[in-house]
Amino acid sequence: MSFVEYGDTIKDGDTAIVFLGHESMFPVKVQHGTVTQTKYGVIRHSTDLIGKKYGSKVTCSKGGWVFILHPTPELWTMNLPHRTQILYSTDISIITMMLELKPGSIVCESGTGSGSLSHAVIRTVAPTGHLYTVEFHQQRAEKAREEFREHGVEHLVTVTNQDVCKNGFGVSNIADAVFLDIPSPWEAIGHAKSALKAEGGRICSFSPCIEQVQRTCLAMEEYGFTEINTLEILLRVYNVRTISLQTPDLGKAAEDNSSTAFDSSNPSNQGSPCANLQQGTVQFKSGVPLREMVGHTGYLTFATKS
Amino acid sequence: GMEGGVRPGPRICEGDCAVLKRDDVFKAVPVLRRRKIIFEKQWFYLDNAIGHIYGTTFEVTSGGNLQPKQEVEETITETKEAGTDNRNIVDDGKSQKLTHDDIKALKDKGIKGQEIVQQLIENSTTFRDKTEFAQDKYIKKKKKKYEAVITIVKPSTRILSTMYYAREPGKINHLRYDTLAQMLTLGNIRAGNKMIVMETCAGLVLGAVMERMGGYGSIIQMYPGGGPVRAATSCFGFPKLFFNNLHEFPLSKVDSLLSGTFSTETMPSEPEDNALVEEESNGFSDEKQTSLQEAEEESATETAMEINQTEEQETIDMNAEDVEFKENKEKENKENVREKQRKQWEKRKKLIEAAALLGEKNADGLIVASKFHPTPLLLTLLEFVAPSRPFVVYCQYKEPLLECYTKLRERGGVINLKLSETWLRNYQVLPDRSHPKLTMSGGGGYLLSGITVVLDKGKSDASNLEALKMEEPSSKRCKVQDLHC
Numbered sequence: 001m002s003f004v005e006y007g008d009t010i011k012d013g014d015t016a017i018v019f020l021g022h023e024s025m026f027p028v029k030v031q032h033g034t035v036t037q038t039k040y041g042v043i044r045h046s047t048d049l050i051g052k053k054y055g056s057k058v059t060c061s062k063g064g065w066v067f068i069l070h071p072t073p074e075l076w077t078m079n080l081p082h083r084t085q086i087l088y089s090t091d092i093s094i095i096t097m098m099l100e101l102k103p104g105s106i107v108c109e110s111g112t113g114s115g116s117l118s119h120a121v122i123r124t125v126a127p128t129g130h131l132y133t134v135e136f137h138q139q140r141a142e143k144a145r146e147e148f149r150e151h152g153v154e155h156l157v158t159v160t161n162q163d164v165c166k167n168g169f170g171v172s173n174i175a176d177a178v179f180l181d182i183p184s185p186w187e188a189i190g191h192a193k194s195a196l197k198a199e200g201g202r203i204c205s206f207s208p209c210i211e212q213v214q215r216t217c218l219a220m221e222e223y224g225f226t227e228i229n230t231l232e233i234l235l236r237v238y239n240v241r242t243i244s245l246q247t248p249d250l251g252k253a254a255e256d257n258s259s260t261a262f263d264s265s266n267p268s269n270q271g272s273p274c275a276n277l278q279q280g281t282v283q284f285k286s287g288v289p290l291r292e293m294v295g296h297t298g299y300l301t302f303a304t305k306s
Numbered sequence: 307g308m309e310g311g312v313r314p315g316p317r318i319c320e321g322d323c324a325v326l327k328r329d330d331v332f333k334a335v336p337v338l339r340r341r342k343i344i345f346e347k348q349w350f351y352l353d354n355a356i357g358h359i360y361g362t363t364f365e366v367t368s369g370g371n372l373q374p375k376q377e378v379e380e381t382i383t384e385t386k387e388a389g390t391d392n393r394n395i396v397d398d399g400k401s402q403k404l405t406h407d408d409i410k411a412l413k414d415k416g417i418k419g420q421e422i423v424q425q426l427i428e429n430s431t432t433f434r435d436k437t438e439f440a441q442d443k444y445i446k447k448k449k450k451k452y453e454a455v456i457t458i459v460k461p462s463t464r465i466l467s468t469m470y471y472a473r474e475p476g477k478i479n480h481l482r483y484d485t486l487a488q489m490l491t492l493g494n495i496r497a498g499n500k501m502i503v504m505e506t507c508a509g510l511v512l513g514a515v516m517e518r519m520g521g522y523g524s525i526i527q528m529y530p531g532g533g534p535v536r537a538a539t540s541c542f543g544f545p546k547l548f549f550n551n552l553h554e555f556p557l558s559k560v561d562s563l564l565s566g567t568f569s570t571e572t573m574p575s576e577p578e579d580n581a582l583v584e585e586e587s588n589g590f591s592d593e594k595q596t597s598l599q600e601a602e603e604e605s606a607t608e609t610a611m612e613i614n615q616t617e618e619q620e621t622i623d624m625n626a627e628d629v630e631f632k633e634n635k636e637k638e639n640k641e642n643v644r645e646k647q648r649k650q651w652e653k654r655k656k657l658i659e660a661a662a663l664l665g666e667k668n669a670d671g672l673i674v675a676s677k678f679h680p681t682p683l684l685l686t687l688l689e690f691v692a693p694s695r696p697f698v699v700y701c702q703y704k705e706p707l708l709e710c711y712t713k714l715r716e717r718g719g720v721i722n723l724k725l726s727e728t729w730l731r732n733y734q735v736l737p738d739r740s741h742p743k744l745t746m747s748g749g750g751g752y753l754l755s756g757i758t759v760v761l762d763k764g765k766s767d768a769s770n771l772e773a774l775k776m777e778e779p780s781s782k783r784c785k786v787q788d789l790h791c
Contacts, residue, residue, distance in 0.1 A: 005498050006670050008692070019721060055693025055759045067721060067759045070694040072494045090728060093491035094484050100462045103497040103520025123496050124518065199315035200361045200460070210740055217735045230733040233484055238704070238725040240711040285708045287725055299733065306361050 003071060003119060003151045004126035010049045010068060015151060017069040017079060018043070027071070027079045029150070040064025071151075073119040083140050086116035087181065087206070090235040091297055096124055098302045099177035099202045103128055108171065108195045109179045110134035110164035110188065112144045117179065122148075122156045131157040132171055132195075134164045164188045169195040180205040181298075185212065186219035193223050193305060201305040208298045216301055225303035232299050238287030247280045315359045318458055323541045324352075324360070325465050327457045329450065332469035334461065334541045342370075348454055360460040368416055375455050389435040403429040419453030426452075439739060461541050463490075463514040470510055470538065471747075477538075478507040479677055479702045482750025484730045486511065489673060489698045490518055492755045497522035499670040500663070502690055504528040504557070504683055506676040509539035511700075515673060516548055524551040526660055526669070528560070528687065530678070553660040560686050568661055570654045668692040675700035680754070681710045685717060693719075693760045700751055707754045719761030727752045 003015075010016055014030040020038060028036050028043075030050060036043045041060030043049065048058050054070040069075060074089050087095075095117070101107060105125045112118055112135035121131050135141040141161040148154045160170050165184060168191035169175070178192040178201070185205040192203050203225065205216045213230055220228050318324060322337045326345045333345050339353050354372040355364060364372040389395075404426060412422050426448050427433050436444060459465055467483035475481075489511070495501065495518040503525055505511040512527055516539065519525065527534050534554045555563075562568040669691045674683050680699045691697060697720075701707050707725055714720050728750060732743045 004496065006692075006695070008668075021721075023722070053693060053760065055695075055757075057760060057762070068694075069757060069759075072696065074492060074494065074696075089491055090488065093487040096491060097464055097467075097483070097487035100464055102517050103522060120491065123494070127497055127522070128520075197315070199359055210735075213733075213735055214737065214740055218737070228735075230735045232731050232733070234729040236727050236729055238727075240708050240723075240725055285705075285712065287704050287708055301735070304361070306363075 003073060003076070003153050004123055004156070006070060008053060010052050010054060012045075012050055015071050015076075016049065016054070017071055017075045019067040019069050021066075025069075025075070025079060027076070038064075038066060040066060073123045076119050077116045080114055080116060080119075082114050083143060084111075084113040086114045088116070088235075088294075088297070089120075090233055091206070091300065092117055092120045094231075094233050095179065095204055095206075095300065096120065098300075099179065099204055101125060101129075101177060105129040105176045106132075106171075106174050106197075107177045107179065108132045108134070108169040108175045108192070109181075110169065111136065111182050112141060112159060113181065114140075115144050115147055117181070118144065118148075118157065119151070119153075121179075122153050126153075126156055129156070132160065132169050132175070133157060134160045134162060134169055136161070136163045164191060167191075171195050173197055175201060177202045177204070179203075183212075184215075186215040189216070189219040189223050189225075193225070196305045199306065203303050203305065205301045206298045207301070208296070210299065213299045213301055220301070220303045224306070226306045227304040228301065229303070230299050230301040232296070234294060234296075236293060237290055239290065241286055241288050242283060243286050243288075244281045244283045247282060249280070315361060316460060318352075318355050318358050318360055318362075320356055323461055323543050324355075325459045325461050325469065325541075327459050327465075328455065330472075332459075332465060332472065334466070334469060345456065346454065348456075352458075355458055358458070360458060363455050363457045365419075365455055372456070387434040388438045388441055391437060392440065395432050395435055401430055401432040402426065403431065419449070422452045423448045461543055463517050463542075466510060466538060466541055467514065470508070471750075474508075478510050479675065479700070480749070480751055481507055481511070481675060481700055481702075482728075482730065482747055484728050485700065485750045485753060486514055486675075488726075488728055488753060489675070489700060490514055492696060492753070493671050493673050493698045494696050495519065495671070495673075499523045500668065501525045502528065502664075502669045502672045502687055504672075504674045504676055504687060506530065506535070506678070507538070509534070509536035511673065511675045512536060513539040513542045513544075516544055516552070517542060521545070521548040521551075523670075524553065524663065526553045526555055526663055528555055528557050530557050530676075553656065553663060555657070555660040555664060557683075559657075559661070563661055563664060564686065564689055570657050664690045669695070671695050672697040674698070677702075679706050679709075681706065681713050684710055685713060688717075688719070688758065691758050693758050695758050697756055697758065699754045701754070702751050704752045707752055710754055714756070717761075719759055720756045721759050723754065723756040725752065725754050 007014075010030055012030055012032050016028055016030055017025050018028050018036065018038065019025045020040070030045055032046050032050065034045045036045070038060055041062030041064060043058060043060055043066070049068060052058065052068065054068060056068055057065050058068055059065045077086065077089055077092070080086070099107070101121060101124045103125060106129060107121050107125060109118060109121065109131060110133065112133040118131060118133055125131060133144070135144060138161055141159050145154070145159045148157050148159070158170075162170070164180075164182065165187040168188075169178070172194055174197055175195045176197060178195055180188055180192065180203070182188060185207060196203065203220070207213050207216060217228055217230065318337060320337055320339060323334055324337050326333045326335060326343070328346045331346060335343055335345075335352070337352050337356065339356070340351060343350055343352060348366050350366045350370045350372055352372065355362070358374065363375045365375050367373050409422065412425065423445065427445070433441060433444065463486070464483070467486050470478050471480075471482050495515055497520045499519060500523055501515055501519070503512050503515055504527070512525070512534075515525060521544070529535075559568060667690050672684075672687050672691050674680055674687065674697075676683065680701050684697070684699055688697065699707065699710065704725070711723055711725060714723060730750065731746050734741055734743055
C-alpha cells in the first residue's frame with residue numbers, strides 16, 4: 001500500500017482503514033503479532049490482515065465482521081488524529097482544482113496543522129512534484145514528519161519548522177501554488193509571492209473570518225496578484241429513505257360514488273408513488289437532507305501571480 | 307533554501323488551444339495566423355500574441371491586432387470631490403453630456419479607453435455628487451466597457467470547467483466546476499491509476515482526469531454510439547504521450563464482455579458516419595471543431611486542417627480524361643483502401659487491448675458523468691473495478707441517483723455510499739463593501755460516491771443483511787423486498 005499508489009494485499013507496516021459500517025471507521029497500523037480491539041471482537045494482524053486482499057471482509061473474534069480498506073487521503077482526512085482544526089475533502093477538492101495541482105506541481109503550504117490537506121496535495125503532485133510545508137509549532141512539525149515517513153511519502157514532502165510570516169517557505173521562484181491557512185495570511189503574501197514561480201503561479205488563502213479575508217485581498221492587490229476571487233463551498237448530504245405518508249381521512253360524502261378525494265383504489269393512482277390500500281399510506285423514495293449540516297468552514301480566496 | 311532560476315512561463319505557440327479571458331468571460335480558440343477571432347464584441351487576429359508568455363494581457367488596436375498592455379500607473383484622482391448619499395441625485399438620463407456620436411468620434415480618433423473613461427467622468431454632471439463608492443462603481447463599469455483588455459491564459463481543468471459551465475452547460479449536463487472538483491478528489495484520481503471513465507460531457511471530464519493523472523497510469527473511456535467525443539479534451543493541450551495509455555471501449559460491447567461472448571466481428575460504426583455534428587461550437591470556431599474530431603489520432607491541429615484542405619483539393623482537380631491522371635488516381639484509390647484497411651485493423655487491435663484491460667477486473671476507480679440513467683451503467687461497470695476502490699457517479703438530477711443507491715444496496719459489494727451536492731457562493735470583497743455576489747448557481751448536479759469491497763455473490767441474503775447493517779439504524783431499515791413500486 002502507499003498513500004500515492006494502490007497495492008492489492010495488506011502488508012506488514014501498512015496503514016489500513018478498518019470499516020465497521022455506517023460511517024464508522026478507524027485507521028490501524030498493520031503489524032505482525034499485534035491485535036486490534038473492535039466492538040465486534042479482536043482482529044489478529046498476522047492471521048486476519050497480512051496477506052489478505054484490500055476490500056476483504058474480516059470476521060472478528062465475537063463473530064461480527066468489518067471491511068479492511070486501502071488508505072486514501074480522503075479516508076485519512078476522516079480518520080486522522082486531530083492536532084488542530086482540519087480541512088475536509090469538500091474544501092480540499094476545490095482548492096486542488098483552483099490551484100491547478102497535478103503530477104509534478106511544486107506546492108508550498110502553511111500551516112501544516114494535522115496534515116489533512118498535506119496528504120491530499122502529496123497524492124496529487126506525486127510522483128514528480130513536491131510539497132514544502134511550513135509549521136511554526138515544533139511538536140506538530142515533528143508529528144507531521146513522522147506521519148509522512150510512516151505513510152511512505154517522505155520523499156515527496158519537506159517539513160520546515162519556522163514562522164512563514166517572518167521567514168517564508170524556504171524556497172524561491174519555483175512554486176506552482178501556495179496555500180495559506182494561518183491567522184494572519186496578509187503577513188505572508190509577500191513571502192508567498194517570492195516562493196511562487198515568475199508567471200502564472202496560483203495562491204489560495206483560507207480564513208474563517210471575513211475581516212481576515214478583507215485584509216488578505218488588500219495585500220494580494222498591493223503585491224500585484226490578479227484574478228482575485230473569494231468563494232465558499234458547503235457540502236449537502238442526502239440520506240436515501242423510503243418514506244410513507246399517511247393519506248388523511250377526508251370523510252365520505254353521503255351516497256356519493258364519485259369522491260373528489262384521492263382514491264387509492266383507482267388504478268391510475270397506482271405506480272409511483274405507491275398507494276397502499278390497507279394502511280392508507282403513500283410511499284415514495286426521497287433524498288432527505290440531514291437535520292444539521294456544516295454551515296461554514298472558511299472563505300477561500302484565490303489569485304494568480306502575474 | 308532552494309533557489310530556482312527565474313524561468314519564464316510557457317509561450318503561446320501556433321497550433322495551441324488558448325483561452326481568451328476578459329474579466330469572468332472565457333473562450334477557447336485555436337492559435338492560428340490570419341484567423342479572425344470574435345470575442346466580447348471585438349474582432350482581432352492572434353498573430354501578434356504568438357511568442358508571448360501565457361498570462362499576458364493585450365489590447366486590441368484599431369487594425370484588429372493585439373498589443374501587450376503597458377503597465378500604466380492608475381491615475382488616482384486624489385481627494386476626489388464626493389457626496390454623502392444619493393438623496394438628491396435624480397436619474398433623468400441626462401447627466402452625461404457626451405453623446406453617442408461624441409464617444410464614437412473619440413473611439414475613431416483612436417483615443418485609448420482610459421482617456422475615454424476620463425472624458426466620461428469629466429462630462430458627467432452627477433459624478434461629483436456620487437458617494438466615493440458610487441464613483442468607484444461608475445469608474446469600474448465604464449472601464450469594463452471601454453478599456454477592452456484580453457488576457458490569453460493556458461487551458462486547465464479550472465479554466466475549461468468554468469468556461470463550459472458558463473458558456474455551454476448543456477454540453478456537460480450542467481456539471482458545475484466545483485462538482486467536478488469533488489469527483490476528482492473523491493475518486494482519488496492520481497498518477498498511476500487504471501481508471502474507467504464514462505462521460506458524455508464533451509470530453510471535459512476525461513480531460514480533467516487526464517490532467518490529474520499526468521500521463522501516468524491508464525484510462526479506459528467507455529463510449530455510447532460510434533466513438534468517444536473528445537472535443538474538450540483537445541483544448542487541454544496535453545502532450546502526445548498522454549494519449550498512449552488512453553483506451554476506449556464501446557458500451558455496446560460491455561454485456562458481451564461480461565458474459566464472455568465478446569468478439570470484434572461487429573465493430574461500432576466509424577465516427578465519421580455518426581451524427582457528431584450535433585456537437586456544435588464548444589467555444590472553438592466551428593470548422594476547427596469538426597476537423598479536430600476527425601483527426602483524433604493527430605494531435606497537431608494544423609496538420610488536421612491541412613488534411614481537410616487537401617481532400618477538398620483532390621475532388622476539385624479531378625480530370626477523368628487525363629490517362630496519366632487516371633493511373634495515379636487508381637494508385638491513390640488502392641492506397642486509400644489499404645489505409646482504410648490498416649485503420650480498421652488498428653481499431654480492432656485497440657478494441658482487443660481495451661477488452662483485455664477491462665477483463666482483468668482490477669480498475670482502480672470508476673467515474674461516470676453522462677446523460678444516461680446512471681443505474682445500468684454503474685451496475686455493469688462496477689464489475690470491472692477492483693475491491694477497495696472509490697467510484698463516483700454524477701447526475702444532473704437527484705432522483706436517478708436515489709434509484710441507483712437502492713440498486714447498489716441490493717447488489718452489495720459497496721460501502722460508504724453517499725449522495726451529495728455542493729453549494730457554492732462567490733463573494734465581492736472590498737473595503738466596507740464585502741458581501742456575497744448577487745447571483746449564484748441554483749444547482750450544480752448531484753454525486754453518488756462509494757467504495758467497492760469484495761462482493762459476496764454466493765450469499766445474496768447475507769449481502770442484503772450486510773447492506774442493511776451498513777446503512778440505517780434498525781428503526782429506519784428499508785424493507786427491500788417490499789419496495790415493488
